[in-house]
Every structure is written in C-alpha cells, then in structure tokens.
Amino acid sequence: MAQEKSMAVPEFLSKAELIKQGAEARVYRAQFLGKPTIVKERFRKRYRHPVLDEKLTHRRTVQEVRSILRCRRAGISVPVVYFVDYTSHCIFLEDVVGSSTVRDHIASTQQSDSCKELVRLAQRVGQILSKMHDEDVIHGDLTTSNMLLRCGLEDGESELFLIDFGLSYISALPEDKGVDLYVLEKAFLSTHPNTEALFERLLKSYAASSKKSSAVLKKLDEVRLRGRKRSMVG
Amino acid sequence: MHLTHELELFPDLAVTQMLFKDVRNAAELRQCAVEGKINGALINPTMLVHPFQVLVAANKAVNLHKVGKMKTRSLNSEIIFNLLPTNNISEAFKRFGCSDGDDSVLVVLVHNKDESLLLSDITARVSGRQVPVEEVSSLTDHGKIRKLFKVTQEEEKCGTLLDAVVCRMAIKDVI
Numbered sequence: 466m467a468q469e470k471s472m473a474v475p476e477f478l479s480k481a482e483l484i485k486q487g488a489e490a491r492v493y494r495a496q497f498l499g500k501p502t503i504v505k506e507r508f509r510k511r512y513r514h515p516v517l518d519e520k521l522t523h524r525r526t527v528q529e530v531r532s533i534l535r536c537r538r539a540g541i542s543v544p545v546v547y548f549v550d551y552t553s554h555c556i557f558l559e560d561v562v563g564s565s566t567v568r569d570h571i572a573s574t575q576q577s578d579s580c581k582e583l584v585r586l587a588q589r590v591g592q593i594l595s596k597m598h599d600e601d602v603i604h605g606d607l608t609t610s611n612m613l614l615r616c617g618l619e620d621g622e623s624e625l626f627l628i629d630f631g632l633s634y635i636s637a638l639p640e641d642k643g644v645d646l647y648v649l650e651k652a653f654l655s656t657h658p659n660t661e662a663l664f665e666r667l668l669k670s671y672a673a674s675s676k677k678s679s680a681v682l683k684k685l686d687e688v689r690l691r692g693r694k695r696s697m698v699g
Numbered sequence: 700m701h702l703t704h705e706l707e708l709f710p711d712l713a714v715t716q717m718l719f720k721d722v723r724n725a726a727e728l729r730q731c732a733v734e735g736k737i738n739g740a741l742i743n744p745t746m747l748v749h750p751f752q753v754l755v756a757a758n759k760a761v762n763l764h765k766v767g768k769m770k771t772r773s774l775n776s777e778i779i780f781n782l783l784p785t786n787n788i789s790e791a792f793k794r795f796g797c798s799d800g801d802d803s804v805l806v807v808l809v810h811n812k813d814e815s816l817l818l819s820d821i822t823a824r825v826s827g828r829q830v831p832v833e834e835v836s837s838l839t840d841h842g843k844i845r846k847l848f849k850v851t852q853e854e855e856k857c858g859t860l861l862d863a864v865v866c867r868m869a870i871k872d873v874i
C-alpha cells in the first residue's frame with residue numbers, strides 16, 4: 466500500500482457527534498474500540514503557511530499527549546489516550562462520561578447558593594494545580610472549561626479531571642507557573658462574577674499543597690502588577 | 700469463546716482474539732505463524748491485562764499499514780511491536796510474542812468482516828484448551844507489566860493498570 470492519505474479517520478468523524486467547534490480544534494463524541502470516546506481534531510489554519518501550520522499542529526498534538534502521560538504518572542486525573550493519528554492530527558481520548566465542566570458546575574451551583582460545596586471544589590482545584598506544577602507541567606490554558614467534574618458513584622466524592630493540554634509545556638520556573646495561575650485568575654473572575662473570595666480559597670489551597678508555592682505566588686503578584694500597569698498605559 | 704470486534708475506523712475489518720491454556724505445542728504454532736499457515740499474531744497472554752490492550756495495538760497497526768508507515772514488515776508483527784511501550788522490535792517479540800515453551804497463547808487475527816473465518820483451522824492446530832478470552836486476566840503477570848511499563852503507584856490511584864498500559868502504547872512514538 467502506497468504512502469496515501471488514509472480517509473479512515475475523516476470518514477469516521479463524519480458520522481461522529483460534533484460537540485464543540487473551536488478556533489483550533491473540533492471535538493467529537495463517538496464509540497471507539499467499544500468505548501465511549503472523545504476525539505479532538507486539530508484542523509488547518511488557512512492563513513498560516515502550510516509547512517508552518519503542519520509543524521505547529523503536530524507540536525500541539527504531541528504536547529497534549531506528553532503532558533497527559535506526565536500528569537497521569539503523578540496521579541493527576543486526566544483522560545486516558547487511546548489512539549493518536551498524526552496524519553489527521555486527531556487524539557482519541559477516554560470520554561469522562563457523566564462529567565460536566567467546572568464552569569457549568571460553578572454557574573449552576575452559584576444559582577442554588579451552595580457556597581460550601583464551591584469552596585471545597587476551589588480547594589480541590591488549588592491542590593491539583595499545585596500537584597501539576599510540582600511536576601513542572603505548565604498547562605498554558607487554564608480555565609474552568611478545561612476542568613471536568615464527575616460525581617462519584619458510591620462514596621459521593623467527585624473526581625476532578627484536567628483536560629486540553631494543547632498549549633502545555635514543561636518548565637520549572639516559578640514565573641511560568643505564576644503566569645499559568647494568572648491566566649486562570651483572569652478567566653475565572655471574568656467567567657464567574659463575584660468570585661474573588663472563592664478564587665482566594667483556591668490560591669490558599671494551592672499555597673498549602675506545595676513547598677514550592679511561595680515563589681510561584683510571589684511571581685503571580687508581580688505578573689498582576691505588570692498587568693495592571695500595562696492596562697493603565699494601554 | 701473467541702472475541703470479535705469490528706474496527707470502527709476500518710468498517711470492513713474485524714479483530715478476532717482466541718485464548719488457549721494448557722498449550723503443549725507453542726514451538727510448532729510459532730513455526731506455523733512463520734510459514735503463514737496461521738495468519739495471525741501469537742501473543743504471550745501473561746503480558747496482557749485485558750483484551751482491550753490487543754484492540755489498541757491492532758487498530759494502530761492497521762492504521763499504519765493503510766498509510767504505509769509500519770515499523771515492522773507485517774501487520775502481525777506490527778501488532779506485537781505496538782504492545783511494547785518502547786521502540787525496540789526484538790524486545791517486543793521477546794516480551795509479547797509467544798515463546799517455544801509457553802503453555803498459554805492468545806491468537807489475534809485481523810480479517811475481513813464478512814470473510815467466514817475458519818476458527819476451527821486455528822483450534823485444530825493448537826494442542827491445548829480454548830477458554831473465553833476474558834480469562835486472560837487470570838493469567839496476567841501484574842508485577843512484570845508494572846515494571847516493563849514503569850507504572851507508578853501514584854498512577855494506579857487515579858486509574859487502572861490497563862489505563863496506564865494503553866496510554867503508553869498509544870503515545871510511545873513521541874515519548
């Protein structure tokens with residue numbers, strides 16, 4: 466068989482359920498090898514040079530699966546990778562069945578006014594992020610849409626998953642970790658109004674969970690300050 | 700007793716697995732595979748946690764076969780190669796291939812969905828007892844697998860051993 470481009474994946478996806486059309490990727494839900502599966506397909510960007518585009522897209526795919534393994538090794542819940550097709554830039558992942566994004570969870574819980582639960586959730590997020598940073602994984606796109614919450618079946622304890630590692634990279638620098646948290650803070654406070662106190666709890670728990678956290682939080686303060694100065698100038 | 704799964708990505712193809720215990724002629728079976736009398740991959744089931752592991756390897760092998768990017772010379776050897784977490788072909792055969800003295804063997808066949816597979820052709824060649832494929836988990840050597848795949852204790856807290864194994868198989872090309 467020649468070096469032809471296989472149509473297997475595109476044909477498979479044409480019958481799958483599209484659940485999100487993003488700027489970089491399409492996300493589908495399907496049955497694969499008998500399991501509920503999420504397929505993330507990174508597509509071409511027409512405005513980019515084809516060779517550069519191919520390189521960037523490949524790199525994102527590779528970064529995503531590498532960080533997933535690194536997190537799993539450290540005991541951080543992230544979806545299992547079942548299959549990667551580097552030709553169509555598709556990652557086939559475990560579907561975290563019955564989960565909702567932390568974003569949706571906070572939005573609906575805020576309405577029902579169950580503060581205690583949200584505080585617990587914020588603390589868990591702080592913990593898991595400090596664990597991730599201790600592994601020197603910088604997520605690169607921390608938002609509450611990139612965290613999934615699955616309610617536990619028996620014990621009622623729910624499980625928190627991190628997803629969407631396409632912009633992730635490895636770094637031990639407190640500055641990079643601080644920026645990671647800054648990105649989350651911006652996204653968190655703009656998505657969820659009046660949650661400054663809740664986010665403080667998240668950071669407190671981050672601080673308490675790692676020995677390296679104080680250097681990171683110091684950087685976070687610096688980055689915040691820079692951000693403010695920039696917005697005063699611009 | 701056998702397990703057949705149609706490949707979602709390649710709708711005309713299916714993967715069939717058959718498990719045998721108390722096998723007395725592993726060397727002969729290996730010879731049959733070499734000569735093409737058995738057109739399948741012979742696997743050492745003690746290195747398998749679950750039949751899903753084989754499906755992951757077979758799907759990946761078929762995909763690379765279709766685009767001409769296999770690392771080995773045949774689809775059957777590619778399946779065995781894909782079971783290893785690293786990129787050493789002879790190591791893959793040593794760990795996951797059937798060896799002469801083995802007393803259990805898992806046979807993997809990739810075939811056309813509609814092709815009437817003569818499973819009796821395989822059973823007739825094996826001096827041993829066919830058992831349900833799911834029983835593979837009773838043969839699993841967990842210690843060996845943990846060591847080969849370098850699975851951490853932490854990791855098994857957030858997922859199963861199968862999860863850990865599959866994840867490494869799926870992304871070994873970029874690790």
Ligand SMILES: Nc1ncnc2c1ncn2[C@@H]1O[C@H](COP(=O)(O)OP(=O)(O)O)[C@@H](O)[C@H]1O
Binds near residue numbers: 487491558566
């Ligand atoms: N493994 C998964 N299990 C369940 N839902 C998922 C999974 N991965 C992604 N999703 C859903 O798809 C959405 C988009 O996926 P994501 O990986 O964040 O892609 P994008 O880069 O487009 O944001 C998520 O916010 C989530 O709702």
Ligand SMILES: [Mg+2]
Binds near residue numbers: 610611629
């Ligand atoms: Mg996302």
